[in-house]
Amino acid sequence: MSGQGSTEGIVIAIDGPSGSGKSSTSKGVAKARGLRYLDTGAMYRALTWWMLDNGVDVEDPAAVAAAVDRPVITMGTDPAAPTVSVDGRDVAAEIRGREVTASVSAVSAVPRARELLVAAQREAIDAARREGPGIVVEGRDITTVVAPDAPVKLFVTASAEARAQRRSKEIRTGDVAATRADLERRDRLDSSRAHSPLTLTSGTAELDTTGLDLDEVVALVVDLVDEAARAAATARA
Numbered sequence: 001m002s003g004q005g006s007t008e009g010i011v012i013a014i015d016g017p018s019g020s021g022k023s024s025t026s027k028g029v030a031k032a033r034g035l036r037y038l039d040t041g042a043m044y045r046a047l048t049w050w051m052l053d054n055g056v057d058v059e060d061p062a063a064v065a066a067a068v069d070r071p072v073i074t075m076g077t078d079p080a081a082p083t084v085s086v087d088g089r090d091v092a093a094e095i096r097g098r099e100v101t102a103s104v105s106a107v108s109a110v111p112r113a114r115e116l117l118v119a120a121q122r123e124a125i126d127a128a129r130r131e132g133p134g135i136v137v138e139g140r141d142i143t144t145v146v147a148p149d150a151p152v153k154l155f156v157t158a159s160a161e162a163r164a165q166r167r168s169k170e171i172r173t174g175d176v177a178a179t180r181a182d183l184e185r186r187d188r189l190d191s192s193r194a195h196s197p198l199t200l201t202s203g204t205a206e207l208d209t210t211g212l213d214l215d216e217v218v219a220l221v222v223d224l225v226d227e228a229a230r231a232a233a234t235a236r237a
């Protein structure tokens with residue numbers, strides 16, 4: 001890898017709203033450079049699934065806060081086959097359901113829930129930094145709170161219409177208008193909450209993926225990653 005710099009131990013932080021393409025992009029970049037992949041949205045969804053499954057009132061922040069440390073959430077970080085389980089049960093399908101999607105913004109607004117999951121996310125990041133091979137982490141507060149020192153920080157966006165089109169395809173519904181209304185409702189909640197809202201801060205590059213296909217976006221981000229790896233190698237030399 002002479003002159004290229006190594007991506008060993010690199011941390012790539014990617015934030016953005018639903019349907020912006022950040023999950024596919026993050027997985028594509030992790031695969032391209034042999035890195036781990038952590039979907040932090042899946043962690044908030046898994047916690048929400050457990051709350052619903054255990055009859056906790058998700059609209060009651062005190063009830064959610066009192067229960068957050070009961071479930072054991074385990075994430076598999078292979079970008080080719082990421083996994084998510086709660087108390088040993090695979091919940092990959094359940095966490096994408098309607099009920100979880102409708103309740104996840106309420107659960108993720110509870111400070112104690114964020115504290116716990118942010119600590120788990122930082123542990124995964126520290127392990128990948130120390131032991132390699134490095135990691136791509138995606139969510140809403142990765143560039144601002146979880147890993148503000150990451151050498152590559154990106155805010156991925158797309159127009160509301162493009163996001164609704166993509167999301168509708170993913171969840172196989174023809175009702176793009178309803179999907180768009182749901183995305184915009186979650187955007188409002190996720191961007192306006194008191195704790196760790198979704199925001200673009202300085203030091204983070206904005207990447208608008210409207211009109212770009214996935215391969216183009218992945219290629220752009222891989223270039224940024226390689227550039228950061230070269231810069232780090234130069235700084236060490």
Ligand code: DC
Nearest residue numbers: 018040041042044104108139140141
């Ligand atoms: O990325 P997603 O749509 O699967 O995320 C689900 C929800 O989790 C999203 O509405 C906001 C929340 N979330 C968060 O608050 N912080 C993160 N780092 C990731 C997701």
